[in-house]
Amino acid sequence: MNAATKTPLVPFDEALTRYEPVMGLEVHVELGTNTKMFCGCATEFGAEPNTQVCPVCLGLPGALPVVNAKAIESAIRIGLALNCEIAEWCRFARKNYFYPDQPKNFQTSQYDEPIAFDGYTDVTLPSEDGGDGEVYRIEIERAHMEEDTGKSLHVGGATGRIHGADHSLLDYNRAGIPLIEIVTRTIEVPGDKAPLVARAYVNQLRDLMVALGVSDARMDQGSLRADVNLSLKPVGSSTLGTRSETKNVNSFRSVERAVRYEVGRHAGILDAGQKVVQETRHFHESDGTTSPGREKSDAEDYRYFPEPDLAPVAPSREWVDELRGTLPEPPSERRKRLQAEWDFSDLDMRDTIGAGALELVATTVTAGAAPQAARKWWLGELARRSNDTGVDLADLPITPEQVAGVQALIDAGRINDKLARDVFDGVLAGEGTPEEVVAARGLEVVSDDGALGDAVDRAIEANPDVADKIRDGKLQAAGALIGAVMKEMRGQADAGRVRELILEKLS
Amino acid sequence: MTTRLHASDLAAQLADGSVTSVEATQAQLDRIAMVDGDLNAFLHVDAEGALAAAADVDARRAAGETLPTLAGVPIAVKDLINTTGQPTTAGSKILEGWIPPYDATVVARLRAAGLPILGKTNLDEFAMGSSNEHSAYGPARNPWDTGRIPGGSSGGSAAAVAAYEAPLALGTDTGGSIRQPGAMTGIVGVKPTYGGVSRYGVIAMASSLDQVGPMARSVLDAALLHEVIAGHDPRDSTSIDAPVPSVVEAARRGDVAGLRIGIVREFGGEGFQPGVQRRFDEAVAKLAEAGAEIVDVSCPSFQHGIAAYYLVMPSEVSSNLARFDAMRYGLRVTPEGNPSPSAEQVMAATRDAGFGDEVKRRIILGTYALSSGYYDAYYGSAQKVRTLIAQDFSAAFGQVDVLFSPTAPTTAWRLGEKSDDPLAMYLEDVCTIPANLAGVPGISVPIGLADDSGLPVGGQFLAPAQADDRLYNAGAALERLVPAPVLEEVAR
Numbered sequence: 001m002n003a004a005t006k007t008p009l010v011p012f013d014e015a016l017t018r019y020e021p022v023m024g025l026e027v028h029v030e031l032g033t034n035t036k037m038f039c040g041c042a043t044e045f046g047a048e049p050n051t052q053v054c055p056v057c058l059g060l061p062g063a064l065p066v067v068n069a070k071a072i073e074s075a076i077r078i079g080l081a082l083n084c085e086i087a088e089w090c091r092f093a094r095k096n097y098f099y100p101d102q103p104k105n106f107q108t109s110q111y112d113e114p115i116a117f118d119g120y121t122d123v124t125l126p127s128e129d130g131g132d133g134e135v136y137r138i139e140i141e142r143a144h145m146e147e148d149t150g151k152s153l154h155v156g157g158a159t160g161r162i163h164g165a166d167h168s169l170l171d172y173n174r175a176g177i178p179l180i181e182i183v184t185r186t187i188e189v190p191g192d193k194a195p196l197v198a199r200a201y202v203n204q205l206r207d208l209m210v211a212l213g214v215s216d217a218r219m220d221q222g223s224l225r226a227d228v229n230l231s232l233k234p235v236g237s238s239t240l241g242t243r244s245e246t247k248n249v250n251s252f253r254s255v256e257r258a259v260r261y262e263v264g265r266h267a268g269i270l271d272a273g274q275k276v277v278q279e280t281r282h283f284h285e286s287d288g289t290t291s292p293g294r295e296k297s298d299a300e301d302y303r304y305f306p307e308p309d310l311a312p313v314a315p316s317r318e319w320v321d322e323l324r325g326t327l328p329e330p331p332s333e334r335r336k337r338l339q340a341e342w343d344f345s346d347l348d349m350r351d352t353i354g355a356g357a358l359e360l361v362a363t364t365v366t367a368g369a370a371p372q373a374a375r376k377w378w379l380g381e382l383a384r385r386s387n388d389t390g391v392d393l394a395d396l397p398i399t400p401e402q403v404a405g406v407q408a409l410i411d412a413g414r415i416n417d418k419l420a421r422d423v424f425d426g427v428l429a430g431e432g433t434p435e436e437v438v439a440a441r442g443l444e445v446v447s448d449d450g451a452l453g454d455a456v457d458r459a460i461e462a463n464p465d466v467a468d469k470i471r472d473g474k475l476q477a478a479g480a481l482i483g484a485v486m487k488e489m490r491g492q493a494d495a496g497r498v499r500e501l502i503l504e505k506l507s
Numbered sequence: 508m509t510t511r512l513h514a515s516d517l518a519a520q521l522a523d524g525s526v527t528s529v530e531a532t533q534a535q536l537d538r539i540a541m542v543d544g545d546l547n548a549f550l551h552v553d554a555e556g557a558l559a560a561a562a563d564v565d566a567r568r569a570a571g572e573t574l575p576t577l578a579g580v581p582i583a584v585k586d587l588i589n590t591t592g593q594p595t596t597a598g599s600k601i602l603e604g605w606i607p608p609y610d611a612t613v614v615a616r617l618r619a620a621g622l623p624i625l626g627k628t629n630l631d632e633f634a635m636g637s638s639n640e641h642s643a644y645g646p647a648r649n650p651w652d653t654g655r656i657p658g659g660s661s662g663g664s665a666a667a668v669a670a671y672e673a674p675l676a677l678g679t680d681t682g683g684s685i686r687q688p689g690a691m692t693g694i695v696g697v698k699p700t701y702g703g704v705s706r707y708g709v710i711a712m713a714s715s716l717d718q719v720g721p722m723a724r725s726v727l728d729a730a731l732l733h734e735v736i737a738g739h740d741p742r743d744s745t746s747i748d749a750p751v752p753s754v755v756e757a758a759r760r761g762d763v764a765g766l767r768i769g770i771v772r773e774f775g776g777e778g779f780q781p782g783v784q785r786r787f788d789e790a791v792a793k794l795a796e797a798g799a800e801i802v803d804v805s806c807p808s809f810q811h812g813i814a815a816y817y818l819v820m821p822s823e824v825s826s827n828l829a830r831f832d833a834m835r836y837g838l839r840v841t842p843e844g845n846p847s848p849s850a851e852q853v854m855a856a857t858r859d860a861g862f863g864d865e866v867k868r869r870i871i872l873g874t875y876a877l878s879s880g881y882y883d884a885y886y887g888s889a890q891k892v893r894t895l896i897a898q899d900f901s902a903a904f905g906q907v908d909v910l911f912s913p914t915a916p917t918t919a920w921r922l923g924e925k926s927d928d929p930l931a932m933y934l935e936d937v938c939t940i941p942a943n944l945a946g947v948p949g950i951s952v953p954i955g956l957a958d959d960s961g962l963p964v965g966g967q968f969l970a971p972a973q974a975d976d977r978l979y980n981a982g983a984a985l986e987r988l989v990p991a992p993v994l995e996e997v998a999r
Contacts, residue, residue: 055609055708059830061602062589062611062708066744094826096877100850105829168850170834303877305886308715308823311744 007268012260015267016191019232022240023194023259025138027182027205030148030223031074032215037147037178038065038108038310045221049171057176059103064309067092071178072115074214075145076315076323078180079116081208081330082140087115089314092145092307097300100168101149103175111304114144115313121208123200124332125193126350132336136197139185150175180214194263199256202226206252207331210359219250226255228283230262232270241266242276246290249283257288265290338362342371355379356393360400367404377403381424398427405434418491419443447494449501452485455493456501459484470506478502510538514580514674514728521568521579528561528568528579532623535581539625539672542997548647548657548666550586552626553593557581560623567621577731578621583673585664586627587634588719589708590614593624597710598632598642598660601861602837611708612743613677613719613736620735625673629663632863633828634679634712636660637687637935640926641865648922649692650997651962655919658688664722665692670997675732676722681712682816683915683939685720686951690914690965693953693992695729695982696722698939700972701946702747704733705740713823714745716816716943724991726952726983730758733975752976761983764798768968768981769907772805774938780917782957786964787913790954793988794911802907806899811892812940813933818876818889819944825873828866833857868929897945904971909981912938914951914965942969950978953991963992 036043039056055063079086093111119140127133151174156166182205189197206224209217217224231243244266246258262281269276281290329337335358339349342365352358357378364374378393382403386393406423409415415423415438426437438444446452459481460467469477478499485498509517509531520526536554543549564579589595589607596602610618617624631641639647639662649657650670657666661678665688668676678685680698689696697720704719711717721732737751770791775784795801832854833839842848842856862870876885903910915935925932942949951965966985970977 058835060607060609060836061595061597061605061710061830062607062609062706064707064711064743064745066742096826096829098829098832098851098854100832100834103830103835105832106826301879303826303874303879303882305822305826305877305882308713309711309743309745 007272007274009261009264010267010271012195012264013192015232015263018235019191019263019267019270020235021191021194021259021263022231022233022243023187023198024229025184025187025198025201026227026229027202028225028227029078029180029182029205029209029215029217031071031178031180032213032223033068033070033074033178035068035070036176037068037071037145038176041176043177045223047173049169049173052173053175057103058172059105065108065307067310067313068178071145072313072315073323074178074212075115075143075180076320077212077327078182078209078214079119079143080320080324081212081327082116082119082121082143082182084116084119084140084143086315086320087113087117087313088317089113089312090115091312092310093304094307096303099149100170101152101175103150103172107146107149108307108310109146110144114142115315116143117141119143121201121204122332123197123204125196125200134193136187136189136193138187138197138201141183141185143180143182146179146181148174148177148179191263195256195259198228198259199252202255203252204331211328211331211334219252222248222250225250228255228258228262230259230266231276232263232266241270242278244276244279244281244290246281246283247293251285254283254285254288258283258290261288261290344371344375348375351379355383357383360394360403363400364403364407367401369404369407373407374400374403377407381421385424385428396428397430398424402427402434409434409438413447413494414438414444416445416491416495419445422491443492445494446489446492447497449497452493452498452501455485455488456481456498456505458488460502460505467506470502475503509534510671510674512674513725514577514723515725515731517580517674518577518731524568528564528581528623529558531579532557532561532581532625535625535673539667542650542670543672545653545997545999546648546650546666546670546672547645548628548663548670548672549583549626550596550598550629550644550663551594553624556592557623557625560618560621564621564623575620575735577675577735579623580675581623581625581673582617582732583625583628583664583667583676584614584617585630585661585676585678587630587679587710587712588614588677589710590624590627593627595627595710596644597634598630598644599861599863599866600643600838601831601857603643605837607708609708612705612740614708616736617677622675622735628661628667628676631660631662631684632866633710633824634660634681634684634717635824635865635869637683637932638920638925639663639688640922641863643863646922649919649962650994651693651919652998655921655962656691658691658915658919660684660688661696661722662688665689665694665696668692668694668722668724669994671994674724675728677719677732677736678722679709679712679717679719680939680943681716681718681820682943683936685722686939686949686965686967687915687935689722689951690953690967691919691963693956693963693994694722694724695726695950695952695986696720697729697733697950697975697978698942698948699733699737699975700747700948701943702745703751703948703973703975704737705743705746707740707742711823711827713820714827715823716820718943726761726950726979726986727755727758729950730754730979733979747973749973752973754976754979757976757979758983760980761987763794763981763984765800766798766909766981767800767802767907768794769802769804769903769910771809771903771910771912772803773807773809774912778916778934778937779913780957780959782959783913783915783917783964786955786957787966790966790985790989791911794985797984797988804903804906804910806896806903806941808892808895808899809941812896812944813937815889815892815896815944816936816940817872817933818885819893821869821873822876822886823873824866824869825871825877828862828870831858831861837861865929893944896941900941900945900947900969900971908970909977910969911981912967912969914938914967918957918960918962918964938967945972947972948975948978950982952982952985954985954989956992
């Protein structure tokens, strides 16, 4: 039992009165290449275990790796987007350690020769009112390429951990998927900002990866995962403390909470005059705490050496320049530009981003919808359906182009907002495009005066008292008659024309 | 009797229909049944598979199909090279009974060229050794004297070819493991240029040094096999993407008139068996008579070759052999008296039981050489020596076309004679190691029997990278000038 775990947590704000946090972040990004880092196996998420494997990614005797050129390209583009230098010549190295998840018992990685190094990115914290606040520069030490390991499943125990399990299953589908590890230098921010900056940085990396199109960067699926390194030093001191490394934190909020928790935990240990143990830690989403993982002793020695089975990587300067030309607008600048173009308030923008709908709205606007209309559908009707079904907004079976199509039908007066919901029902149920759903379900608005006039006559006849009020000049009462007509016509009446007909008939 | 034919002659007989591949293959199987009990050259014989492949070739030939030159000529494959349908053990208990789910590229090329695979040959465990005494399945024996070693690590392939069990065999050469056993059994062995033959599917010993190559009873046979297995393989990123040198043409030429041959000053004299030295000096004289220009050259860094090799090789070994951990294939041993061992304890117990002493020795050496704090002193220095050796080669090849030396300092020794002295055994590779460190090709050609031991002696030519054809030219010339000794029968 680690004595340090018994020390009380110190509240975050109080800890900062005595200690300064020293923080560094390592973010692993799974690249969205079609094939693995060193072989031609598919990388699809969620496939049946061990169906996307071959002698190479299983590390079978005799198998040899061959580098995936697309992964190199992605690595270079990520490096450039993070303002890094791109190595003229670099190599892979073997990182040797035994672990059942790891087919070869070494990981093919990069050690002293990363493909990208010495970069930076600026993160902007939100201000109180939801607008832009302070900007902090995060220095990037390196971004290097490596391969992912497989996954173990420990069966038969209470905790799902190896302890107490009666057997373990190994799934190597993930083994060999290309990863980029982005490592910051020590992040120099005021202690009270550390959790927010950490969160904003990881968020920004996610946006950047999506904008680059190199990864789906989904933290919930582990395709973007952050390790939080943290130590404390007494205020005013320059002596670095012992660090802990909280592994695989998998949401933006958890990154923030992990920093807060570790600051309090370290402070408790130091206040009690004890020593922080250098170790990796697990983060628990349920209560925001961390618990010890593997202890990292000084004896840990990965015995790195250049991978003799792979030729060195030497990207030509022409290629690097060409790739520089493919970089997208930086996400923060793009957001500012879109907010101005769309005339969104800070709050509109924050909600859109918060809902993970920025790209969906942008694409819907590109497809012809007005920005506010696009926002209304994605954050309203479709967000509700996403909540109801538990399917992510982006994974709903409807495209931004189809949403724009629905709005176009409204703008053309062929359907109204209520009918639009029925159209969404149809599209989501797989009945086809909005046009097809409208045709198949007969959802077009009726604006033919003959049919509408008859319905209006029947409504007046059925509601003589309402008709009298309107005749007396209380025009707001027309709503009740419109409602009656709508009800009769199952929502398909052109409400504007109905109103005009009512007023004509009762004037 | 077809078993004593050179592959080129057998191929001619197959082509003109005087013998079928099934007959030739059956003759080899009969020969194996007769002599392999004494030799232990084969770890596995696949009579059924070989005869099926032979029958297929015969049928295609009967149907009038034009077939590759060696179609129908049987071959033996070192048991370090993956074969579907046949076990691949690497000479180790840790892989006992393992049948690979894929063919090595070289094996796929053999199959495509129609060579029936007779079986898998004995070797030092994971190719670690110079005598074949480190096989977990017992030593292979030298057909010239079964009380002696056949050389290593491709000792099984060498013995099989020398004893007429197979006309051709594949070996692998990391520090001399094709050339040295070739010399000790009186056959031809070639280590091609590094990257000239795919390593895909060949169980790695030391990735930056390993090379697959041909073993045969004539230089032309080796060249014919070389052309079957060589050439670019996209599955091996160290494979050379350039045309294969015309080695068959060079082997048919065999002319040293005007060829500048460098004699490496450092490879001779003290430490070299007098009988070996005498045969070598005679060979040099004959080459000179035939019109070669003999040039004395110095390669001072070669003396550090063994030291560098025994740092680089075990470093790579320690990493390459880490995958043998009982988790996915091969042996699994549960530690005694521990009903619920951890994964690490199972790995440790399995590796302890499954690896032999020499393998463990090299893993420990390599682990140490790569460990932080020692990396620069050992692995780093060894890499610098490699560079110096490559520079020595460049300088030498600025003066001469090929280098010539004895292949090994001694002839085959008695089983067990050097087993307690690994360092003495390591010295047997002194002449062959520099080629692996620099990636250049080498050939060993028989140059007679040593008068002090009555056993075969080999002469080695070395050439610049990708100039493998020079080796075959010089080797074929030497073969004509100094006929290979003929083994009458396996000597007990």
